Amino acid sequence: MAVTDEAIQKIREMITSGDLGPGDRLPPEKELSERLGLSRNSLREAVKALEVIRVLDVRRGDGTYVTSLEPRLLLEAMSFVVDLHTDRSVLEIFGVRRILEPAAAALAARQLSPETSARLEHLMDETDAVAGVEDLVEHDLEFHQAIVEASGNEYLSRLVESMSSATVRARIWRGITQQGATDRTIAEHRGILDALQRGDSRLAEALMLTHIAGIEAWLRDAS
Structure with missing residues (x-):
């Protein structure tokens, strides 16, 4: 040593x-x-x-x-490494998200507070005013982060947050090039929120997995 x-x-x-x-x-x-x-x-x-x-x-x-x-401090180094990603590594980042975020959604469904439920409803209401792809991506980032935070696991929350910036460009590119991406994203978010509000952890987990896997599959095909 x-x-x-x-x-x-x-x-x-x-x-x-x-x-x-x-x-x-x-x-x-x-x-x-x-x-x-x-x-x-x-x-x-x-x-x-x-x-x-x-x-x-x-x-x-x-x-x-x-x-x-605090997790926020300790994971700053992770955020720095992610910011140095290459286009190839974006797929790997989505692979990590596909593992972590469904589990976070399941945890959130078991303990969703009225405040978080209202926050997510407000985010969904704001999609009516989405003016373009960049607005949709901003909504997407906030929606996913709010769910991970609702899991109650700060390390998990900060880890997912540290990876989010690396996927923004891929999300924007999908919104521009894939037909119906905006409507599909909003509909999938609504389904996830409904499962969370019903406290159905297994459904919330499955819908989140399908949602992220769909983006990952598109990105793999587009690469």
């Missing part, structure tokens, strides 16, 4: 064991390196790496702190 990897692992163990918690300040560099049996140089490299993935927050002149460790 490389010395930097060993340093990262030891800091991670301090966090997972509870020696360090969200918001805690790390001991001074000299003290921490001696405590962990590491060189100060390898410790610095580990801190840099953990800062990049938002586990640590280095405050110049103040010290190094553990971040809040």
Whole structure:
């Protein structure tokens, strides 16, 4: 194991064991390196790496702190990687969505709150004013994100959100080139919402799977 990897692992163990918690300040560099049996140089490299993935927050002149460790922060690195996608990888992203979002819809159906139901109804009502493909894609993004958030799993929500930006171009292209794409999308969204509001988790899961798989199949054929 490389010395930097060993340093990262030891800091991670301090966090997972509870020696360090969200918001805690790390001991001074000299003290921490001696405590962990590491060189100060390898410790610095580990801190840099953990800062990049938002586990640590280095405050110049103040010290190094553990971040809040909230999913939103920890998945920012994932979002950065997704933003570097190629056209080929969009299909793989849709493949991941096809696995995750039906499960999210099933969870949401079991615990849909009146507030989320009203929010989704409002989004559906707004489709009457959809002026073009870009408006439809914006609606699509909001609709899917609202359902994933309703699953109650913040890691799942942030993970799906991190992948959404990478699929916008594909969604717009489908709306422009596939006949009836707008009406089909709205109708499928309505079916998913009806299943959610009835609390039918299996139907919501199946309809979400069909919805995403349809986009994925079109994209595969169009590639």
